[in-house]
Every structure is written in C-alpha cells, then in structure tokens.
Amino acid sequence: MAETLEIRWHGRGGQGTVTAAKVLADACLSGGRHVQAFPEYGPERSGAPLRAYNRISTGELRMHCPVLHPNVVAIADATLLDAVDVAEGAREDSIFIVNTSKEPSELRAKLNLSPKQKVYTLDATKIAMECFGRALPNAPMLGAVSKATAVVGLDSLVEDVRKSFGKKFSQKIIEGNIEATKRGYEEVKEG
Numbered sequence: 001m002a003e004t005l006e007i008r009w010h011g012r013g014g015q016g017t018v019t020a021a022k023v024l025a026d027a028c029l030s031g032g033r034h035v036q037a038f039p040e041y042g043p044e045r046s047g048a049p050l051r052a053y054n055r056i057s058t059g060e061l062r063m064h065c066p067v068l069h070p071n072v073v074a075i076a077d078a079t080l081l082d083a084v085d086v087a088e089g090a091r092e093d094s095i096f097i098v099n100t101s102k103e104p105s106e107l108r109a110k111l112n113l114s115p116k117q118k119v120y121t122l123d124a125t126k127i128a129m130e131c132f133g134r135a136l137p138n139a140p141m142l143g144a145v146s147k148a149t150a151v152v153g154l155d156s157l158v159e160d161v162r163k164s165f166g167k168k169f170s171q172k173i174i175e176g177n178i179e180a181t182k183r184g185y186e187e188v189k190e191g
Helices: 017-030 078-082 104-111 124-132 138-149 154-166 171-187
Strands: 004-012 034-041 049-057 072-075 095-099 118-122
Touching (some): 004 017, 017 049, 104 118, 154 171
Parallel strands (some): 072 095
Antiparallel strands (some): 034 049
C-alpha cells in the first residue's frame, strides 16, 4: 500500500455509500492507521448522485479537501457511468471497482482506461438482495475494496461491519451484511 491511499466513492443517496466510507475508515483506524471519511452531497435527497472520500495513511493526515486524484474509484451505481465523469483526476495506475453484472473487460472499454489502470467488477446489488433482501450495495462494495486494495484484512473489516451495523439493525440484518461483505470479497473479478 502507498503511504497514503485515497479513495473516491460514487453512489446515489440511500445506497449506503457514505456508510461504506465510514466503515472502511473505522476498520483501518482499528488497524492503527490515520484515516479520513467524509461525504460530498449535491441536492440532499434519495437517489441523487453523491461522492464520499477516504484517506488512509501510515502517517498523520494534514490535507482536508476532496480527493482529486484517487488511487481507487469505487462506483456503487453503474448508472453513474453515463452521468458523472468517474475517471476525473484518476491516476495512471488507479483501480476502479464497479457494481455491475458486466465483465471487467466491458467496463475497461467504456471507461477508456489505460493499461496500467485496473478494473474490478461485482454484482453488489444482487449480492445484497440475496444476503439481506435490500438493494444496498455498500457491504459487498466494502468486501471488494478490501480484496482489490489489501488496505484492510477481511477479518478486520467484518468486525467493523458488525460493530457499525450492530448499533442500528437486527441480528438478521447484521449477519446478512457480514455475509454480503464476505461475498463481495470473494466474488469481485479483476480484468
């Protein structure tokens, strides 16, 4: 991992994208890293496009602005690919993780990525529906980010999913999110 890893999340209001950024930060904080997690909203309504950001570092973080040149771009809603320039400011070796049923090669062409940039795909919405019956892709996306970046181990991530979701939800929903996180880790495809 680079000394500082910057992640830009793209999603829609109500999909749990901001929660995903916070859970990832908590998991990395538990591992002794310095972290930031914060959202950027446009119109604050369900379904509106939004961005959330993470900075994860081995050293103190002094920068407090949006992530302009992400190492990782996590896209929780593939419909945003036609509405938002998700590749804006991406580094020449950025990693793209997309919630879609399409293969990585199809997304590579659509995003017009360089050979050094990597693309990962997973059907996070399908996983969420199968695991806990709601179209919230955040837990599977967390698993995919963990696998693609190795920024946090799966066991640590699962523990922080349990802690974060345990404050708000029933045991059935918590276990469903844990299963969705594990499946996201296992089912993400690299292309």
